[in-house]
Amino acid sequence: MNGMTKNSPIWIAAAVLFAILPFIFQSGFALNILSQMGVFIIFALAYNMLLGQGGMLSFGHAIYFGLAGYFTAHFITLMGEEALPYFPISLIPLFGGLAGLICGIVVGYVSTRRAGTTFAMISLGFGELVTASTLILIAFFNGEEGIQTDRWVGPEPFGINYGSDIQVYYLIAIWCLLCMIAMFFLTKTPFGRMSNAVRDNAERVQFIGYNTQRVRWLAFALSSFFAGAAGSLHVMNYEHVGFETVSVAQSGLVLFMAYIGGVGHFIGPVLGAILITILNSTLSDLTEAWFLYLGLIFVVIVLFSPGGLAGIVMMHEPIWKTSPRLLASLVVPYIYGIATTLVALCGLIGMIEMLYYRSTTFSADTSTSIYGVTVDTASVVPWLVFIVVTGVGVYLCRMSYPGMAHSWNAVINDIKQRMVS
Amino acid sequence: MTTALQLKDVAKSFGNTQIIRDVDLDIAHGELHAMIGPNGAGKSTLFNLISGKYHVSGGTISFYDSEITNKEPYEISRMGLGRSFQVTNIFPRMSVYENLRCGVLWSTGHRYSFWHLVNRQRDVNERTEEVLEMIGLTGRRDVPAGMLSYSDQRALEIGITIAGDPKMIMLDEPTAGMSHSETEQAVALIRKVSKGKTLVMVEHDMGVVFDLADKISVLVYGEIIASDAPQNIRNNAAVQEAYLGTEQH
Numbered sequence: 001m002n003g004m005t006k007n008s009p010i011w012i013a014a015a016v017l018f019a020i021l022p023f024i025f026q027s028g029f030a031l032n033i034l035s036q037m038g039v040f041i042i043f044a045l046a047y048n049m050l051l052g053q054g055g056m057l058s059f060g061h062a063i064y065f066g067l068a069g070y071f072t073a074h075f076i077t078l079m080g081e082e083a084l085p086y087f088p089i090s091l092i093p094l095f096g097g098l099a100g101l102i103c104g105i106v107v108g109y110v111s112t113r114r115a116g117t118t119f120a121m122i123s124l125g126f127g128e129l130v131t132a133s134t135l136i137l138i139a140f141f142n143g144e145e146g147i148q149t150d151r152w153v154g155p156e157p158f159g160i161n162y163g164s165d166i167q168v169y170y171l172i173a174i175w176c177l178l179c180m181i182a183m184f185f186l187t188k189t190p191f192g193r194m195s196n197a198v199r200d201n202a203e204r205v206q207f208i209g210y211n212t213q214r215v216r217w218l219a220f221a222l223s224s225f226f227a228g229a230a231g232s233l234h235v236m237n238y239e240h241v242g243f244e245t246v247s248v249a250q251s252g253l254v255l256f257m258a259y260i261g262g263v264g265h266f267i268g269p270v271l272g273a274i275l276i277t278i279l280n281s282t283l284s285d286l287t288e289a290w291f292l293y294l295g296l297i298f299v300v301i302v303l304f305s306p307g308g309l310a311g312i313v314m315m316h317e318p319i320w321k322t323s324p325r326l327l328a329s330l331v332v333p334y335i336y337g338i339a340t341t342l343v344a345l346c347g348l349i350g351m352i353e354m355l356y357y358r359s360t361t362f363s364a365d366t367s368t369s370i371y372g373v374t375v376d377t378a379s380v381v382p383w384l385v386f387i388v389v390t391g392v393g394v395y396l397c398r399m400s401y402p403g404m405a406h407s408w409n410a411v412i413n414d415i416k417q418r419m420v421s
Numbered sequence: 422m423t424t425a426l427q428l429k430d431v432a433k434s435f436g437n438t439q440i441i442r443d444v445d446l447d448i449a450h451g452e453l454h455a456m457i458g459p460n461g462a463g464k465s466t467l468f469n470l471i472s473g474k475y476h477v478s479g480g481t482i483s484f485y486d487s488e489i490t491n492k493e494p495y496e497i498s499r500m501g502l503g504r505s506f507q508v509t510n511i512f513p514r515m516s517v518y519e520n521l522r523c524g525v526l527w528s529t530g531h532r533y534s535f536w537h538l539v540n541r542q543r544d545v546n547e548r549t550e551e552v553l554e555m556i557g558l559t560g561r562r563d564v565p566a567g568m569l570s571y572s573d574q575r576a577l578e579i580g581i582t583i584a585g586d587p588k589m590i591m592l593d594e595p596t597a598g599m600s601h602s603e604t605e606q607a608v609a610l611i612r613k614v615s616k617g618k619t620l621v622m623v624e625h626d627m628g629v630v631f632d633l634a635d636k637i638s639v640l641v642y643g644e645i646i647a648s649d650a651p652q653n654i655r656n657n658a659a660v661q662e663a664y665l666g667t668e669q670h
Binding site for chain 1: 472473474493494495498499503504506510511512513514515519522523524526527528531532533534535536537538539540542581584585
């Protein structure tokens with residue numbers, strides 16, 4: 001059975017989902033989030049070609065995303081001014097990909113000569129270099145303001161002019177699907193397999209005929225291609241590109257997406273991109289401490305679930321395959337575990353919010369709204385309440401976690417028994 | 422008679438320490454050549470020089486009449502020299518089958534292809550199955566290599582080495598750490614995979630060496646003090662003094 005054809009139902013399901021999502025979430029805000037998700041799914045998967053597939057930790061991968069964005073913005077503007085011949089706007093990710101690819105080939109030639117820490121350091125260096133350039137090379141980057149462009153250029157085949165956000169959404173959705181399939185395909189090619197081999201044991205790869213630098217370079221260049229495609233779609237979505245797109249912060253965000261989603265599974269970065277885009281758009285409106293929470297999520301994943309969200313899900317695959325009933329026996333302990341964790345988090349978040357409010361707000365008004373309730377941060381009562389809630393939550397967790405562990409071990413033992421018998 | 426491997430005045434120093442001193446060695450095509458010597462004599466270093474892991478400090482190495490001195494390991498590998506490692510050196514997270522397939526890919530000409538699906542390549546699959554069968558791990562095909570038993574990992578190590586169908590195989594202590602029966606199996610495997618090929622191996626087990634080898638070289642303090650047929654090595658006074666003799670004390 002072939003890896004690609006076996007997965008075609010999944011791709012068809014994804015295509016259907018992409019097609020109907022705008023009908024389910026109809027607001028402009030939701031559509032915007034969906035478009036962002038598509039862009040970041042491509043970017044996070046591209047990033048994982050390096051981190052998860054090739055074992056290269058980059059702190060500067062946003063430069064291919066962002067630079068391709070700048071090139072795309074200039075390209076579209078020049079086309080609009082008819083200074084350049086017309087290139088179909090629907091194929092703009094190919095242009096962005098090419099820009100990313102070229103940047104990736106040049107930078108990758110230098111940075112992939114070494115793996116590990118050296119590679120990570122070089123990537124950080126290039127990231128800072130390009131970020132600094134945005135303020136120096138004003139003609140190209142236009143400093144902190146960035147570049148505006150108008151995506152409504154050229155002919156309008158079948159009325160497709162990208163005047164409305166829904167058309168842009170479908171542009172992103174189609175390219176997102178194509179890029180996902182292409183990147184999945186790549187993992188199944190000789191290049192993809194050798195990329196994994198270099199990640200796992202670069203020394204041995206040299207003695208079976210492969211130049212490890214060449215494998216890393218190729219992975220880097222292809223990854224930059226997809227990052228560039230994502231960058232050009234980002235510009236199509238916002239009609240603007242700013243210095244933050246090439247910044248180290250953006251590189252960090254895509255690292256978070258890939259890692260929190262799970263670098264060990266193809267689907268991981270997809271989950272990460274979806275989750276973090278949602279949190280980024282919703283939580284950032286609710287709380288100023290959003291980055292703190294994102295950091296905490298990252299730390300918790302690194303410490304307790306290095307396989308990310310996909311790792312947690314896939315951990316249950318053998319159980320599901322053995323017997324869905326075994327999986328069902330985990331549901332109740334999980335609910336207890338999650339509920340008690342939520343209680344503890346509720347208290348903790350309350351305290352963080354109050355602390356944040358007190359350290360960042362300089363008005364005389366000491367009351368703020370937490371969970372929709374107005375609390376006075378200068379009063380001792382809310383502090384006591386949140387401390388007690390946290391304490392109770394932690395206490396309850398200490399009751400529920402052993403139960404989860406116990407049920408998990410029971411299920412695993414059950415599976416082992418079945419395998420023996 | 423074709424010369425498979427020729428070393429001329431090969432020397433290697435690490436800092437001021439000379440590990441290999443002006444080694445000359447000729448290995449004929451089809452020969453089963455064993456390299457013995459006390460610990461620290463430089464056997465593994467010599468392996469690393471030949472296979473390109475280290476650069477020589479002096480001298481030349483040629484492989485089937487092409488000079489390979491200081492070439493990169495992958496270039497030497499592509500010319501048809503396969504080597505194994507003393508410490509098992511596999512891809513632990515990949516399955517047994519995938520490990521072997523990695524070894525097959527270059528030799529079947531797929532190189533860095535990112536436009537072919539690897540499991541659709543009939544030549545790759547056939548060769549991988551063949552090697553899997555040869556090393557006797559067909560039943561463990563989908564097991565992650567890191568979860569194999571030690572002796573199975575050693576067999577896989579040899580499998581990866583021969584997967585690309587090299588002209589010459591270099592095995593670094595293939596039976597190290599094995600029980601008696603495991604060693605017997607390993608010897609049978611080595612005999613099978615080296616059929617029609619040139620074999621060079623470092624080995625400490627004298628039983629294995631005298632059983633397998635057509636010719637034995639004795640390396641002591643970075644110098645080859647004798648290179649001859651097994652019975653002559655056994656009777657060589659210098660060898661007895663320098664190497665075999667020390668074991669009898």
